[in-house]
Each structure stands twice: as structure tokens, then as C-alpha cells.
Amino acid sequence: MKKYDLMHSVNARGTFLVSKYAIEHLKKSQNPHILTLSPPLDIQGKWFKNHSAYTAAKFGMSMYTLGLSEEFRDVGIAVNSLWPLTTVWTAAMRMLGGDDASKSARKPEIMSDAAYAIFQKNSKEFTGNFCVDEELLRKEGITDFDQYAVEPGNKLSADFFLPDRYYTGDLELMPMPDSSATKSASAGAPGSEAAKVFAAVQQKVTDELKKEINAVMSFVISGDTWSVDANSARPLKVARGETEKPDVTIITDEETFLKMASGDVKAASAFMSGKLKIKGNLAIAMKAEKIFQKLRA
Numbered sequence: 001m002k003k004y005d006l007m008h009s010v011n012a013r014g015t016f017l018v019s020k021y022a023i024e025h026l027k028k029s030q031n032p033h034i035l036t037l038s039p040p041l042d043i044q045g046k047w048f049k050n051h052s053a054y055t056a057a058k059f060g061m062s063m064y065t066l067g068l069s070e071e072f073r074d075v076g077i078a079v080n081s082l083w084p085l086t087t088v089w090t091a092a093m094r095m096l097g098g099d100d101a102s103k104s105a106r107k108p109e110i111m112s113d114a115a116y117a118i119f120q121k122n123s124k125e126f127t128g129n130f131c132v133d134e135e136l137l138r139k140e141g142i143t144d145f146d147q148y149a150v151e152p153g154n155k156l157s158a159d160f161f162l163p164d165r166y167y168t169g170d171l172e173l174m175p176m177p178d179s180s181a182t183k184s185a186s187a188g189a190p191g192s193e194a195a196k197v198f199a200a201v202q203q204k205v206t207d208e209l210k211k212e213i214n215a216v217m218s219f220v221i222s223g224d225t226w227s228v229d230a231n232s233a234r235p236l237k238v239a240r241g242e243t244e245k246p247d248v249t250i251i252t253d254e255e256t257f258l259k260m261a262s263g264d265v266k267a268a269s270a271f272m273s274g275k276l277k278i279k280g281n282l283a284i285a286m287k288a289e290k291i292f293q294k295l296r297a
Helices: 003-026 052-071 092-099 097-105 111-118 133-139 193-204 206-215 252-264 269-270 288-296
Strands: 034-037 078-083 131-134 156-158 171-173 214-219 222-228 237-240 248-252 276-280
Touching: 003 034, 034 052, 034 111, 052 078, 078 111, 078 133, 092 252, 111 156, 111 222, 131 133, 131 214, 133 248, 193 222, 193 237, 193 288, 206 288, 214 252, 252 269, 252 288
Parallel strands: 034 078, 078 131, 156 171, 214 248
Antiparallel strands: 214 222, 222 237, 248 276
């Protein structure tokens, strides 16, 4: 519930509170705008599945866009929302997906340019809108979107929460939660594919990589636990079973784990779709990708 309260305090309550105390100052502005980074109100079950609390917190912001824009329309205060069409390369994306996640993302500049375009509009005329960065900038005459790509030419990952019309063949969709996914009861059994991965970890992790990780990781794969003790002060130890006081616990099913190990699924995609859960230090959890990269190499 602490996580729930934090999400709703920052997103929905934060939007309401900052707007509340800004109103009197905005009334004195020549062209006042409130802009939230929140999605269009596309109320579909797939956006709530497996992360209802987060979705409700983000849509709460969008509801304030809808309500405040009408409440202050007559006094000329514009209230709009802005949301990205694709994933945007931020510190949060780096933490969730590692450096590889940048290849299918855009730079934050696309959002700042779109926000600037909104702030230049007449606040008495442009209000109550749910804007999508690329769509808005195209209307402003922008045609070169390669300038915003972290790696121009790569296929881009679409962001969540957008109406279906935005999802075309031009975007690589990040997987959403799949209720049909099943857990393998024998995932951690000796001789299983997951067991083979952990056996390879024991053999392939170098002292240099162990120093870089310098942590104890616990992996819960379809209910079966493995530990990777990569503390730089002692020899590497990979074992089946729980470990005392891990720095991070990574929870997923065997299918997702194997896809992450092979590089077929990005950690960010698995995390956002609800197929990967993390307890503890997120930054350390993302170092697991470095282990997988070593195995693939």
C-alpha cells in the first residue's frame, strides 16, 4: 500500500494540488497553461490488467485535465495532457531495460518540443486536449522525426495507454499482460532449461563482471528459487534455493526468464507487462541483463 499511496500521491493528488495553488497566479498570466504528462482517456481493460493501481493513477491525472479544463475555460486557463507515441529514453528506461532499450526509443527532446508547441497556443482556444507528441508536431509542420530517434533507422517501441488507432505496423509493440501465460511447475528442477542457464552463469561470470555487479540476487522462476551471490568480497556462488538477505529478488515465469536470457524479451517489456516483478534494488536487478549478455556472447 505504500507503493499505491506513492503512485497516487505523485500522479493524481500531485496534479490536483499543484494546479490548486497555481490557479491564482495563472489568472494573472497573459497565456496560462497547465500541462500534465498523462495519457488519453482510453478506458479499455487491457490498460488496467496487471497494473490497475498505476493505470488509475495516470488516468487520474487525465481526468483532472478533463475537469479543470472545463472549470477554468471561462477564465482562459488552458489545461491539456501530453503523452508520447513511442517509448522515450530516460533514466527510468535505462534502469528498467538497460542500455539496449535505447535502440527502440526516442530522445526526450520530442516531448519538450511538443510541450513548447502547446505553450505557444492561445490558452483561451486550446484546452481540454489529449495530445500525442508525434501527432501534434506533425500538425506543427515537423516532418523529420529521425532527429528524435536515439538510433535512427531502428524500429520504435510504442508506448502504452494509447487508443488502438495509434498502433500501426510502423511500431514494434511492447507486449502487454497475457492472462493465458502459464507457469511451469518443473521450472527449477535439475535438468530444466532454467537450471542450464544458472549452470552457465556459474561458469561464465568473470571476476570483472562480479565486481561490477557486487550484489546478491535471488531469482524466483515459476515458484522455484535460485540465488546468485556475486558479492565482490567472496567467490561467485550460484545455487538452487533461497539466500539470506538478497539485495534484490527477481520474480518471473520460466518462459519469460528464458526469453530474457536469450535476448528475445527485454527486461523493460517484461517488467511493464507484469511478467517480471522486482523486490529490492531496481538498479541491481537491471545488472542481470549484463549476465545474460555475457552468456549470449
